[in-house]
Structures are given as structure tokens and as C-alpha cells.
Amino acid sequence: MASSASSTALTASDLHAGYPGQRVLDGIDLEIRSGQAPMGLLGPSGAGKTTLIDALRGILKPTSGQVMYEGRNVSRLRGAHRKAFTADVRFVSQYAMTVTDPRASVAGALGNAAREARKGGRTHAVSVAEMLGTVGLEPRFEDRTLRSLSGGELQRVALATALATRPGILVLDEPLTAVDPGMRGEIAAGLRSRADELGVGMLIASHDLELLQRLSEDVAFLGQGRILARGTMHEVLASTEHPAIRDLAASAPLAAQRFR
Numbered sequence: 006m007a008s009s010a011s012s013t014a015l016t017a018s019d020l021h022a023g024y025p026g027q028r029v030l031d032g033i034d035l036e037i038r039s040g041q042a043p044m045g046l047l048g049p050s051g052a053g054k055t056t057l058i059d060a061l062r063g064i065l066k067p068t069s070g071q072v073m074y075e076g077r078n079v080s081r082l083r084g085a086h087r088k089a090f091t092a093d094v095r096f097v098s099q100y101a102m103t104v105t106d107p108r109a110s111v112a113g114a115l116g117n118a119a120r121e122a123r124k125g126g127r128t129h130a131v132s133v134a135e136m137l138g139t140v141g142l143e144p145r146f147e148d149r150t151l152r153s154l155s156g157g158e159l160q161r162v163a164l165a166t167a168l169a170t171r172p173g174i175l176v177l178d179e180p181l182t183a184v185d186p187g188m189r190g191e192i193a194a195g196l197r198s199r200a201d202e203l204g205v206g207m208l209i210a211s212h213d214l215e216l217l218q219r220l221s222e223d224v225a226f227l228g229q230g231r232i233l234a235r236g237t238m239h240e241v242l243a244s245t246e247h248p249a250i251r252d253l254a255a256s257a258p259l260a261a262q263r264f265r
């Protein structure tokens with residue numbers, strides 16, 4: 006069965022957005038595409054990463070510019086078009102699974118996600134145990150209820166569940182904040198390889214240099230409402246003409262040194 010996820014693209018063009026009395030995004034151009042290497046979105050706290058993600062998902066209307074999906078403006082998607090969009094472009098925030106029934110089992114949540122994928126005509130040949138393995142969880146977690154999981158375990162199950170719906174694009178906002186920093190690299194590597202295998206395009210917003218380094222060789226630095234630098238982590242951190250990048254490197258000197 007052919008996957009519908011092969012040609013998904015989400016494109017922001019000259020995107021301006023913000024809140025009453027506050028301009029946050031000031032002309033953002035970027036494209037996330039299925040089948041391409043993940044893109045990391047780096048930026049200090051308050052830079053506008055979540056604002057950009059909210060505009061990408063169509064829940065924050067741009068003040069000018071636009072976000073397009075399949076030839077349609079995402080802030081104007083309604084009915085069947087919005088349904089198709091939410092199935093094809095999945096968003097996972099650090100507040101994992103706030104709307105899912107906490108009494109559901111992990112296997113139940115993953116099974117539902119796989120069913121949803123099949124219903125939407127998207128191929129899905131990855132077992133529940135394999136999907137858990139992708140985020141570093143052992144098969145014994147299958148029978149646990151969601152409410153019995155720790156915050157970090159729940160974040161990992163949320164990621165596995167989003168992947169199991171087999172979207173074209175996955176947009177992640179600080180997806181591993183509750184996970185022990187020492188484990189994030191390994192989980193990121195597992196996620197990257199599964200996303201590559203399934204052809205899922207990804208955007209990952211985080212201030213965690215290590216996490217983004219493991220997930221992507223294409224990192225965009227958001228500051229002053231704009232993409233100030235883009236490239237490998239090494240290239241981005243070398244853009245020291247921008248004070249925001251100098252400050253970030255200074256705030257995480259050990260991590261930054263490793264990428265220099």
C-alpha cells in the first residue's frame with residue numbers, strides 16, 4: 006500500500022505573528038518536508054519557538070505572511086481538510102498526552118495510533134514493541150497504564166504514539182524535557198533512525214544543543230523574531246556576530262565546545 010506521507014510539505018513564507026502589543030515572529034521562511042532530514046529549531050527562551058509552532062499548526066493566525074499545506078493556508082483549514090492536516094502533520098509538546106485517557110494502557114494507545122494510520126491509508130509495519138524500542142522503552146511497558154508512567158516515560162510514549170500514527174511530518178516542541186539528560190541523546194538517535202526509515206519529516210524545537218545535534222544536521226537559530234543562522238550545529242554556533250548565539254553558547258559552554 007502506498008503511503009500518503011511521501012509528499013507532505015509545510016511551508017512558512019515571510020511569516021509574521023505575535024500577540025496583542027507584542028510582535029514575536031518577524032519574517033520567517035522555512036519548509037519541513039517528509040522524506041528529508043529533520044530540522045532542529047534552536048533559540049533562547051522567549052525567542053518564539055512555540056509561537057512559530059502554533060502558527061505552523063494553524064492555531065495562531067499570522068499578522069502577515071502564511072503557512073501553506075497542500076496548497077492551502079493552514080489558518081483557514083476547516084472540516085475534512087483540517088482533519089487530513091491533523092492526521093498528516095502531528096504535533097507533540099512537552100506536555101505529553103494531556104487529552105488522552107490516563108487509564109488507557111500503553112499498548113492500547115499505540116494500537117489506536119496504528120489503527121488510525123491504517124484507516125488513513127498509511128502503511129504501518131512497526132510493532133508496538135518496536136515502537137517502544139524506538140524511544141528506549143522495554144516491551145514490559147506495554148501493559149502499563151498511562152497514569153502509572155513517570156513524566157519522562159509518558160513523554161517517550163507520546164512520541165512513540167505520534168510516530169505510530171505514521172504522519173508525513175512530526176513537529177516536536179521540547180519533547181524530552183522530563184527525560185534524564187543522559188538518556189536524551191540515545192532516544193534522539195532512535196527517533197531519528199525510525200523517522201528516516203518511515204520517511205517522516207521532523208521539526209524539533211529545543212534549547213538542548215545535544216538533543217538537536219543528535220537529531221539533525223540542519224539547525225535553524227531563532228532570535229529577534231528571525232532565523233539568524235542556519236546549518237550544522239557547528240556552523241550555527243560559529244555565527245558569533247549574533248549576541249543571542251554568543252549568549253546561548255556561553256550558557257552551555259561544555260556542550261557548545263563539543264560542537265566547535
Ligand SMILES: Nc1ncnc2c1ncn2[C@@H]1O[C@H](COP(=O)(O)OP(=O)(O)OP(=O)(O)O)[C@@H](O)[C@H]1O
Nearest residue numbers: 024025027029048049050051052053054055056057
Ligand atoms: N498567549 C500569549 N500572549 C502574550 N504573549 C505571549 C503568549 N504566548 C507567548 N507569548 C510571548 O511571546 C514570546 C515568545 O514566546 P514563545 O513561547 O513562543 O517562546 P519560546 O521560544 O517557545 O520560549 P521557551 O523556550 O521558553 O518555551 C515571549 O515573550 C512570550 O512571553
